[in-house]
Amino acid sequence: MEIVQIVGLGLVATILALVIKEQKPMFAFLLALASGVFIFYFLIGKIAEVIRILERLAVQADLNLVFLETILKIIGIAYIAEFGAQMTRDAGQGAIASKIELAGKVLILVMAVPIIQIIIETVINLLPA
Numbered sequence: 001m002e003i004v005q006i007v008g009l010g011l012v013a014t015i016l017a018l019v020i021k022e023q024k025p026m027f028a029f030l031l032a033l034a035s036g037v038f039i040f041y042f043l044i045g046k047i048a049e050v051i052r053i054l055e056r057l058a059v060q061a062d063l064n065l066v067f068l069e070t071i072l073k074i075i076g077i078a079y080i081a082e083f084g085a086q087m088t089r090d091a092g093q094g095a096i097a098s099k100i101e102l103a104g105k106v107l108i109l110v111m112a113v114p115i116i117q118i119i120i121e122t123v124i125n126l127l128p129a
Contacts, residue, residue, distance in 0.1 A: 066114075081105075081107075085098075
């Protein structure tokens with residue numbers, strides 16, 4: 001029933017933000033930011049649980065943990081960039097939000113290069129000489 005709590009918090013924060021926005025727009029933004037951070041904090045335990053399960057499965061499958069760590073970092077970058085972009089859009093700063101998204105994509109590409117390199121090397125080694 002965690003989703004009910006999250007949605008309830010979101011709805012209460014939204015209603016408060018709408019009421020406050022007319023008098024103090026900055027406080028409305030801070031309320032939206034605080035509620036977003038609180039929801040993210042609430043989910044950290046769930047994310048950690050998923051990571052532990054994936055690590056356990058990777059060890060059981062005798063996979064290289066470097067790949068799993070890289071993929072998890074990529075997913076983390078995507079979530080954090082999306083969160084930051086949404087918050088800046090809520091503040092009316094669409095241009096900055098676009099730059100955050102671009103930075104996230106570039107960092108994901110940088111993180112993915114070693115995996116792409118290994119895949120290409122594997123394909124080259126499978127091809128007849």
